[in-house]
Amino acid sequence: MFLSRALEKILSDKEVKRSQHNQLRKACQVALDEIKVELEKQKDGTVVPPRANYIEADKYVLPFELACQSKSPRIVSTSLDCLQKLIAYGHITGNAPDGGSPGKRLIDRLVETVCNCFQGPQTDDGVQLQIIKALLTTVTSPHIEIHEGTVLLTVRTCYNIYLASRNLINQTTAKATLTQMLNVIFTRMESQAVSHTSTCSHLHLLTPPHTSSHLYLLPPPPALRLDSPAPPRVEHPEPAPPRVRADHHTNGIVEDRASVSSTDLLVSGETLQGGQSAVRFSHILQKDAFLVFRSLCKLSMKPLADGPPDPKSHELRSKVVSLQLLLSVLQGAGPVFRTHEMFVNAIKQYLCVALSKNGVSSVPEVFELSLAIFLTLLSHFKVHLKMQIEVFFREIFLTILETSSSSFEHKWMVIQTLTRICADAQCVVDIYVNYDCDLNAANIFERLVNDLSKIAQGRSGQELGISPLQELSLRKKGLECLVSILKCMVEWSKDLYVNPNLQANLGENAPSPFLPDHLTGRRDSVSSLDSSVSSSLPSGHPDHPEQYEVIKQQKDIIENGIELFNKKPKRGVQYLQEQGMLGTSTEDIAQFLHHEERLDTTQVGEFLGENIKFNKEVMYRYVDQLDFCGGDFVSALRAFLQGFRLPGEAQKIDRLMEKFAARYLECNQGQTMFASADTAYVLAYSIIMLTTDLHSPQVKNKMTKEQYIKMNRGINDSKDLPEEYLSSIYDEIAGKKIALKESKEHTITPKNSKQNVASEKQRRLLYNVEMEQMAKTAKALMEAVSHAQSPFFSATHLEHVRPMFKLAWTPLLAAFSVGLQDCDDPDVATLCLEGIRCAIRIACIFSMQLERDAYVQALARFTLLTASSSITEMKQKNIDTIKTLITVAHTDGNYLGNSWHEILRCISQLELAQLIGTGVKTRYISGVVRDREAGLKGFPAGGDDFMPMGLVGGQDRRQMAHLQESVGETSSQSVVVAVDRIFTGSTRLDGNAIVDFVRWLCAVSMDELASTHQPRMFSLQKIVEISYYNMNRIRLQWSRIWQVVGDHFNKVGCSPNEDVAIFAVDSLRQLSMKFLEKGELANFRFQKDFLRPFEHIMKKNRSPTIRDMVIRCVAQMVNSQAANIRSGWKNIFSVFHQAAGDHEESIVELAFQTTGHIVLNTFQQHFAAAIDSFQDAVKCLSEFVCNAAFPDTCMEAIRLIRHCAKYVSERPQALREYTSDDMNVAPGDRVWVRGWFPILFELSCIINRCKLDVRTRGLTVMFEIMKSYGHTFEKHWWHDLFRIVFRIFDNMKLPEQQTEKTEWMTTTCNHALYAICDVFTHFYEPLSEVLLADIFKQLQWCVRQENEQLARSGTNCLENLVIVNGEKFSPDVWDLTCSCMLDIFQTTSPHALLTWRPAGQEEEYGDAKHSVREETSVCVCGVTQQNYTCIFVCVSEEGHCICCAGVSDQKLFAGLLIRCVVQLELIQTIDNIVFYPTTSKKEDAQNMAAAQVSAASDWSGPQPRSQGMYAALTSQHLFKLLDCLLESHTFAKDFNSNNEQRTALWRAGFKGKSKPNLLKQETSSLACSLRILFRMYSDPQLTPSWPHIQTRLLLVCGEALSYFISLTSESHREAWTSLLMLLLTRTLRLPDNKFQPHACCYYPQLCDMMQFDLIPELRAVLRRFFLRIGSVFHISAPEARALTPPPPPLLGPPLPPQTPPARGRTPA
DSSP: OHHHHHHHHHHHSGGGGSGGGHHHHHHHHHHHHHHHHHHHHHHHTSSOOSSTTOOOGGGGHHHHHHHHHSSOHHHHHHHHHHHHHHHHTTSOOOOSBOSSSTTOBHHHHHHHHHHHTOOSTTSOHHHHHHHHHHHHHHHHOSSOOOOTHHHHHHHHHHHHHHHHOOOHHHHHHHHHHHHHHHHHHHHHHHHHHHHHHHHTTTSOOSOOGGGTTSOOOOOOOTTOOTTSOOOOOOOOOOOOOTTOOGGGGOOOOOOOOOOOOSSSOOOTTOOOOOSSOOSOOSSHHHHHHHHHHHHHHHHHTOOOOSSSOOTTSHHHHHHHHHHHHHHHHHHTOOHHHHHOHHHHHHIIIIIHHHHHHHTTOSSHHHHHHHHHHHHHHHHHSTTTOHHHHHHIIIIIIHHHHHOTTSOHHHHHHHHHHHHHHHTOHHHHHHHIIIIITOTTSOOHHHHHHHHHHHHHTTOSOGGGOOOHHHHHHHHHHHHHHHHHHHHHHHHHTGGGOOOTTOOOOTTTTSOOTTOOOTTSSOSSOSOOOOOSSOOSOOTTSOOOHHHHHHHHHHHHHHHHHHHHHHHOHHHHHHHHHHTTSSOSSHHHHHHHHHHOTTSOHHHHHHHHHOOSHHHHHHHHHHHHTSOOTTOOHHHHHHHHHTSSOOOSOHHHHHHHHHHHHHHHHHHOTTOOSOSSHHHHHHHHHHHHHHHHHHHOTTOOSOOOHHHHHHHTTTTBTTBOOOHHHHHHHHHHHHHSOOOOOHHHHHHSOOOSOOOOOOSHHHHHHHHHHHHHHHHHHHHHHHHHHTTOOOOOOOOOOGGGHHHHHHHHHHHHHHHHHHHHHHOOOHHHHHHHHHHHHHHHHHHHHTTOHHHHHHHHHHHHHTTTSSSSSOGGGOOHHHHHHHHHHHHHHHHSGGGOGGGHHHHHHHHHHHHHHHHHHTTOOGGGGHHHHHHOTTSOOOSOOOSSSOOTTSOOSHHHHHHHHHHHHHHGGGGSHHHHHHHHHHHHGGGGSOHHHHHHHHHHHHHHHHHHHTOSSOOOOHHHHHHHHHHHHHTTSOHHHHHHHHHHHHHHHHHHHTOSSHHHHHHHHHHHHHHHHHHHHTOOOTTOOHHHHHHHHHHHHHHHOOOHHHHHHHHHHHHHHHHHHGGGOSTHHHHHHHHHHHHHTOSOHHHHHHHHHHHHHIIIIIHHHHHHHHGGGHHHHHHHHHHHHTOTTOHHHHHHHHHHHHHHHHHHHHOHHHHHHOOOTTOOOOGGGHIIIIIIHHHHHHHHHHHHHSOHHHHHHHHHHHHHHHHHHGGGOOHHHHHHHHHHHTHHHHGGGSOOOHHHHHHHIIIIIHHHHHHHHHHHHHTHHHHHHHHHHHHHHHHHHHHHSSOHHHHHHHHHHHHHHHHHHGGGOOHHHHHHHHHHHHHHHHHHOOTHHHHOOOTTOGGGOOSHHHHSOTTOOSOTTOOOOSSTTOOOOOBOTTSOBGGGTTSOHHHHHHHHHHHHHHHHHHHHHHHHHHHOTTHHHHHHHHHHHHHHOOSOOOTTSOOOOOOSSGGGSOHHHHHHHHHHHHHHHHHHHHHHHOHHHHHHHHHHTOSSSSOOOOHHHHHHHHHHHHHHHHHHHTOGGGGGGHHHHHHHHHHHHHHHHHHHHHOOOHHHHHHTHHHHHHHHHHHHTSOHHHHHHHHHHHHHHHHHHTTSOOOHHHHHHHHHHHHHHHHHTTSSSOHHHHHSOOOOOTTSSOOOOOOOOOOSSOOO
């Protein structure tokens, strides 16, 4: 039994024999005796122990306590060893109360005894070990419980042993024991909580450990002050150890303000109680843990001794071990520790403040531990420590990185830590969301990236003596961090990425040490605490990236505004107001100045002090917002002046102090010290002066208290202020100057102050100063935020990455570019390439084009393939860059957009490099190499034409060998295969990406082909390949691809280099054959789009070889794929259309053969499929017809057009059923629009364009088709048709060479006119309504042309038209017909015969211009203007026709001659129409014959009925015609009478040998008029009109006879013979009652006629006339009758004879 043995051992020790150990001896002896008695009782069975040989040892502890107090190490060791065993085996529980000290238990006393055995460094090593052992057993034993002070005592003792012991083993053991103790303390607390929640699961106090993200917080007091009352606590049963009630120990806790030393660290009696209790612990174990944790924090805060740190010093070792223990506690922290408010507060108030001090320690070990603790806090506690983390980053991490004087070790450790932070995606995104997107936080993410970028670029202060190797390692680490950040972004947004090749996603292999799955519920990660500090979004809400973006934008605006304010306050305020971030009222601005801590205090002072009304109002509001109630004067002044720096100008200070004094008195109206505000104002001013005097280094002689008191004499309304009061002010100011508030002083830390440091020692000194300043700032800030609550938001949305990347892409790009450019280290290159790859991925996913293009361009630049640098400089990093570029193309193809250009350019140049690398003939690559900017440089160039067999000359050969070596790796199998995969993989790109890909591939191909010397076809070949691969895409995508590719083929097919063009055409042929195999449904246009390049090449490329090739390709398609062609026919005919106009016989021949084959055979079988292109087919044939070089083809083509008409006629149903998407044609009209119209239109084009024989054939076929198939035409079709037909005449409206025009008129127009009339007659019924007016117009136009033949044909056709169809004419049609004739009469009247004057005789031309009739609508020269229905004559002042000015008289005369002919023709036409052709001639002949017959006939007999149109005409129509005829007659009469004019014309060369006359017009017009009048006069149907007709007849005949009598020329009179015969004969035929008035009227003239030498026939008629007069008037009757007077005439007395006008000369 070891208890007895231990006691015996103590007794036997010789030290015990000494007198000072009497008490110990006795106690041991007593104890031994009692043990024996107890054992005997157990043997007897009197006492039943819990287990065999078990002794309750509590009552035997006294000897051990006494033994521990002895000075003998052996006794102490034995005693401690025994106690340890007793505790370990459960013989001591120590739960009994301690009799000596109330409120304590026995175990507490025992532990104290054990601890007291350690007497400092001199304590025996063995004893030290025994103490450690005993204490560890005490803490870990399951049998006993120690709490609060006792626990602290055990920890403190081990801690002290570790520090004080000189024995290394003891130190190590003590440290290990401490770690184990802490582990036990904190583990017990967590286990208790877990067991508690399982038993009380209905009360969810704590979350189970596996869902640690849902944190439990005891509800905090609102302002989180320690002295506020605790919230009511839920009482609940809980399992407690024997005799210990947990609720006895849930005391309140007050802040421990006792000073801490290593020897007297924590008093066990540290009873944590205060006036009010704060948040309570739910179990005593939590309190134990809390006390230990707080003690460690305080230990770690202990300052080190001045001077360089000694690694063996207590202070340093104490600090290091405390930090190590804290780290182990935090790393093992369970849910209670992480969530319980007391622990969180402890971290904020103690640990963070400790870290702020140790985080800038110059001792690397301390610094490193601080960083490790920070990392742990960041991963486990960030939700509670938002503001603390910000301070740590802003004031320590980033400052160390930015400060040029900081040491390599510090930078290295910081960057190591950052590497860990940057590897956690959640952490990186959270930093951005919580700080950069919070209006009141620093832009930590932005600064972090910028700083890392500088380090990665190697800009981390070389002047500090960092070795190149150290700098390189820093650079690598910096790059590693940047790449990690990018990988996190990629990881975070990976759900948005679609991999075209389903490869492993980028960035997946990056381990994330503490990364929860970012898409699971990381939302309500912390209870939303109302915070007056942070304006970021409450974290309990769902994640809305848009809101964060808005905040970020606002923040940028505010930062800009502050920056402006700090330069020029007025501009800053104005900017913020314009942006809506600051109100316009003075109240708002004052508030802004109070609350915005980033404002430059000097500028705030200047702004408030300005003597401008607005500024003064702001200053008043600013001061009014301060509350000085109840405070003393100096405190109020301090409060006033801590927000800004006083301006230097006295007036400004004056204004500020004045307002301050007023406000102070306003707030403290009850005070009796100051008589008025003036007193306060003067005193404030004097305090300012005192501060400056006492604390300014410039003032050498400081003011004394007496001087100060003296200075303030009489300021209180001429009285003095109490001396004690002024004395206390002096003392206070002397003790502490009035200054800005601490946080303001520290926020503006000097960053990157590039001071020139002479030596390493100087740098260290400078750095230590800076570190000190940093520590001070950080500590002040940490303490300031230790009670502040600011919710920390855990981001979950993918969209956050976009603004993050937008912020970071430029510094990242700079870092990677510089790394690739100036560093050949393979690790650096690998990191840079990986970074660029990730950056491209992010830019791609979020469609950030600018950023994506920038990174891809950077990558392309470093391949050296497109750069200006020489390709001979290619290194491994450039090869790797090429591989990266290819990988990007492969994995991010869907997103690359315009960046494909760079990539494909590189691939194109890569192929060139491979050619060099494999030693191909350089001639092949010369053009690209030498001339193009984008080409490769760096290999030897030859002359203009490159040396055909490689290079000569040793130097060149060596250079070439080096070149091949440097680019050799670009030809490796892996690179070649990877490049191929880009093209074969194009099928997996999405619809938009493939279009971009193809577009840029075409652009690169154009660059390749643009070389003047030797173009390359690499990309062109690839275009063909990818077209082939992608042809099976859906049509919509394919048509977009082909739009680009087809356009490229258009350009390439027209290349001046025939090889290139041939390759293009042949590639097109292959692709087209494959495409056509797929066929096409109705109404689609894919084939049409696909085959369009053939058309374009044919149109633009003039090379016979290429044109011939195109025709052959198309012919092959027709022959092999005719059944599948649909919309493609259009292109095929378009190609043949181009070929049809060629001059090469072979091209025309081949094209025509194929066209003929299509028309005769293919149309026969596939007419329905080709309807859409039927028009094009006809157009194509028309083009063949118009190629004058091949007449046989022309005639054959017209035959084929005629054949096409047969198809239309035979298959109208096919045309009706054909629906087309581009025409809104009624089904009934489709036959016309799709069938007949194209044929007839093209024939009209042929007529208009071709030579005589061809156009005549065309004309014949055209009218033949009309007559053959016209019966199937609708009425409105005819209208369209004749618009085409009349185009034949349009040709003549153009002023061309006279000869051609004349030929046209006499042949084609003539032919067409008769044909038109023929068709019109043929289809009179349908056409009359629709077309008659148009035909008349056309005839009018023909008649008005200066072509006699055409004019005659026009009148002739008019005549035929009316004669053949007149019987079917309605009155309206007759109206139209008569109007037409009237128009023709008027417009063809040759008025210029009367008005013309020879040059130089204009003045004689008196009123001639007025005689030009206003209704005349053609000018003399016949030049037609605008519309042929309205052409005007225009006479100038001098009397010349303006449009004839400069036209020769001969042309004028020719035109006039034709007009005279037309007039005659028209007169004849009217005659023929009214009385039928030849009727008049026959009548004249009969009259003559009758006159010759000697026997007197009865002249009054009626005329036989004629077969003309007279019967169809009404009297109005006849009168209209009569007017025309008489007008024509009058004109001719005037001209013939104007002897002078005729002579002038004759002299000018008009009409040949004799003077011109219009005798025929004069006589025939009158003859026709008379015939009409006499016919009407004898028409019984016109009986009512007879009187009117008689009047006109008498007038006309009377005038005619008078004119005849007046004639002087014999020949002129002769011309009238037949006319007089007609007049007299017709009059003679009148019945007596009608004859009488005529005889009366004409009698005198007839008598006058007798004087002329008339021909016998006329005389015979006259004789008969006179005989008739005799019989009618009863003159020649028997005598009886002779006496009776004659009956009166019908119309009064006869007209007086007209005297003929006096004429000087006889007409010829």
